[in-house]
Amino acid sequence: MLACLALFVIAPSHGWWLPPGMSTHSEDVDFLFYIILYITGFFFILTEAILIVFMFKYAGHPGPAKAAPSTGPNIFQKMFPFLRDQHHVEMAWTVVPAAILLYIAFAQVPAWLRIKDRSKTPTFGGKQVPIQLEVSARQFEWRVRYPSSERLEKWMKNEGKEDFKSFGVFHNGQPKYKQMDDVPAVNEIHLWKGQTILVHLNTLDVIHSFNIPFMRVKQDALPGKTIPVWFTPTHANTRFDDKKQRWVDGINMETGKEDRKFYRWEIACAELCGWGHHRMIGRIYVHETQSDFFKWLKQTEIENLSHGKASK
């Protein structure tokens, strides 16, 4: 028991603990996690301590029991006169845990609704227009499709409602209105700090799971269905590296220093999908500002439309 406690105490200092939350969902999730940890930790210590104490105190001798001294009320019964007989004890330790459990049950419903309630899918005219993209999980990569920068800019200005909606129309798990100017990417999702993102998650082959531990996001992708996933990052991790001439992540944008451990946010498939399941890793690049993001998007668009360097 002591070893267990010790492990829980030293683990966070070793870095073997919850990765710091980087989205608006993480407040909800982490708060609940810690509350449950304290409650269960308390009961763990309580019951195990009682068990160990009893094991030593009542360690017996072979042969018939000795006559027990007449036991007057013990300390618990003195403190809680209610506990005068077995029935009442049973009731006490049924009702109190029940109350605690029901509290846990109801405390987390609003958080759950915020993260997964379909009727709360961020959309046009809501608090903030999200950027939409389609993520198609495949064996064994994440194929991402952005709308063109022109469309996206219109949506950010609250224009083009029908167009916005048409991006999100799916039939049998596949998009109905793909466009030639959509921007493809693989294993990478870009967005910017404070901006909600709406991912239309689908797949063509087997069940995968879109899992971003730092953002506390996890959603299975089912063949034949398209499932919306949304989150809003609260920190940025990407800047343009002039030497390498491309955007690099793993940067703590508040300090400007590189920090691969806490600022490299991976999309790691979390549902067994075959022999390459462990290799199905993508990355989230959160830019500092909207303009940085559009710089990346436009650059990617241009590369995708490359007509090559003319040789004559």
Place this chain on the structure above:
Amino acid sequence: MLVKVGHCSAVLFLAVAMALSLSLSGCDSNSYSAAIRYLVRTDPLVTTDKLGEDRYNPDRPGQLPIFSAGDLREFPNPFFKDAAQEKEDNFFAQRKMIDPTKISAENRKTLQDALDEFFGTPAEPKVELIDTQARDKLKLSPEQLAKGSHYYRIHCLHCHGVPGNGRGPTSRWINPHPRDYRQGIFKFQSVNQVSKKGEESKANQKPSRADLMRTLQEGIEGTAMPAFNLLSDGDLESLVSYVIHLSIRGEVEYDTIKTNFELNKDAGTLDLKSRVNLKKYVKLKTPLVGQAWLDAQSDPIPVVKFPFPETDVDKMKESVQRGQDLFLADVEKLKKKKIEVAASCVSCHTDYGRQAKFRFDEWGTLVKPADLTRGVYRGGRRPVDLYYRIHSGINGSGMANFGGTLSGQQIWDLVNFVRVLPYKAMREKYGISIN
């Protein structure tokens, strides 16, 4: 007493745990063991792509690529029909396939030693006999190769096999099957495959390093080759070097066996041709292959400038419609336009690819002309990538190169047409229909 047993057990447990952890901690070796070698191949060499009829269905999971000559006799391997018990000899008799297990043990050993001497083992790969310039340009130093070998073992080997033979444990269970590097043929590249009149043939030129990097970084959409951008660029460069190493070794081995052995029909063995010294042949062939790789690094496909700004809708419309005409035209019609081709687009990409049939490629696996209505392009979806495919074809798979017969303008017309093809809204905008 109980407590004593408990204490003793706890102490004993900790002691054993520490002993084990100390002894096992060095166990995570990160490279091949020295005992593993590149063995001389035992799977049949394929020398042609005329291995059977076209068909609508691909091979079933578990059937291709063939691991041994005996596989041909298994029902329902796609060769079975044409290689049935009594006809199997035909493949080998006609030298459509060569069975290297028929080489004598002595000759095998000679070849094995020669290859080991110049190409090393998976744990210590090297490429000797090529000049320093090639080695530097192709980044084939032993350090790079060792690094590449490490990553290859973790990530690539289970599909592509230890010697890059496309016959790893997983290879039979994915379709299209993983690439066999040993023929030195690569599909998706930006290296010129079209030679001018009087020039030496550039057929099956090697890809550039950048092409191989592109494949690794972006994967091949629609196949089991995923994007490997979870590895850093430095790691990927070392993998490219290692793949080139495997390809050079494989091609030397392939060519040696193909050129220097004859089928002795009575004895059923492959005999060494007279007056051939295997080691000498290997020593001669290797630098040639290395040189071919080096040449390919500086011979990109010449791309004609895109003739009009893409925002010009009218010009684009005309271009797309010209492209469709070219696509649909048959060989006779094209001849009239002074375009001499063996086959027109639609003759292979039947119904824009929607009804294309599977055929054999030069690796002995089944491949299908792409369904162009889906918008999935294995070699890359940029317009210039499509230009490369049309200009220089796709080596090994039956997609011919048209760079010698079509002008740059015509290729761009085709590219525009192909790009517009999958999107209904675009087709309407540019006035084409595909019924």
Place this chain on the structure above:
Amino acid sequence: MSSSQPHAAEVHAHPEMGFVRKYIFSTDHKIIGIQFLFSTLIFLVIGGTLAMLVRAQLGWPHAELPIIGNWFLDSNGGRMTETFYNMLFSMHASVMIFFVIIPMLVGAFGNFTIPLMIGAKDMAFPKLNMLSYWFMWPAFTLILISFFVEGGAPAAGWTSYPTLASAGMPAGEGLQSPAAPNSGHGQIFWLLSLLFVGISSMMGSINYITTIINLRAPGMTLYRMPMTTWAMFITAILQAFALPVLTVALLLQSLDKLIGTTFFLPPRGLEFGNWHTGPGGGQPLLWQHLFWFYSHPAVYIMILPAMGMVSDIISTFARRPLFGYKAMILSIAGIAGLGFIVWGHHMFQSGMDPRLGTGFMIATIMIALPSAVKVFNWLGTIWLGNIQYTTAMLFALAFVSLFIIGGLSGIFMAATPVDIYIHDTYFIVAHLHYVLFASSLMGIFAGIYYWYPKMFGRMMNETLGKIHFFFTFIAGNCVFFPMHILGTAGLRRRIPDITNTVFEAPLIPLNQFISISAFILGIVQIVFIINFFYSLFKGPVAGRNPWHSNTLEWTTTSPAPHGNFETTPVVYRWPYEYGYFDANEDSKPQTKKGEPGDTSQGHH
């Protein structure tokens, strides 16, 4: 065969049966129970070996496998392939769940103890009982064959989610699967094997329910049955209601794979490169519902009998009556009943809208309640006790302490936002191994040590037993407790090589520690095997009631004869009359007649 006519029955006179009728094709429930015990112990070794291989890969993902790496893994650089690893954990779980824990608890212990504890001569349907054992043999054979077929044993997880497990080529193109090599023939064998397991269990459950309701000895009212029997009774009801759904699910997937139906194939079909399944008309989520509708009650099937056994064992060795007998029965019933309405909690991340999932979530959280009540009651049982530390008692107490951990970690998962984070991580693995290994299996060991004298007429060696216990307890905790930390850090399940991600790669040292502890854990079971087989032949002969326990099985000889009791027992008390009575006795067996002035603590 009603119990209202006590008749002086002698041990049945039979024509002398040959060895085959007596020990192989026997209808005697004790022999059948022992047959289950031996078969499942063999599968325990198989399942454990698979787990050792899993840990070898996890601790040292890039290394060559020692010894076998050089033999036949050259084509993969000396390492096991990813498909092999997927197969290892899938088969480890399948074997452990369907061929070890369930048959051991329900088949071995259920069969052995029920008639003895209720005072019956045998089960209600002895031939059906024999059939239920022999139906396991096709299951054993099929699951073992699946290792050797083309593509290998199934590798889609023991949960066999479509479409990884169920995707097939279009009709007429063979039984191989385009999704994974192991999802072809291997998967089909797995499905068929589990069909046999299900049928065997359903036969057993009918038998148990009928026996318990109809064949109790005179005076044995339902509220005088020991907890073991109550647990077996309620477990049998669980099995009877849940198994048909699994059977249906298995049949549907078999049809999908064998004749090309499309129960789990979405309308557009699937694409695996050049391989396209045809169009479908179903959905993969259907499997999840059907599968988990069985598999959630299944996990309760795997723990309730152990809970019952542990209640009896603790009570016997603490020399105290069970605290809150009725509450214990109600909790078992509560767990079982609630267990039917929580299957959705395995699917919280599959796209379930919270407005639907809230019901599942509340029911799941409430299951913690009867479990907590049981734990408190066990603590109450040893309060003021006179604890005899036999090996069985040690294992039973370990059950209690480790079940606390397992149950508490379950609460994290019941809170769905937290589940979003810990689903498919090692936190879940930790939880499930605490309740299955550290609880059920410890309960099984407790039961073996406890009932061994009654089964075989000899005592197991206590010193070896205690060594076995301490090493198993310490090593077990060293293996599974750190997994909670791994899960909190986000380490995903079913990953053969964790060095590919930045957030998982630093966890390798902890994984190595777990692997080493696991190897020790595995090796130490040899002590148990030696003890078990040595004591069979050379152990000290056991008396009728070596543990001075009250329940009926201890009133007959060890081992119990055919027909169980020399005369039909008559029951006067509940089973938990322990405590101080006078200087000479601290327990009153159930068959002891009541005397005036008797202060029976039971309710009757």
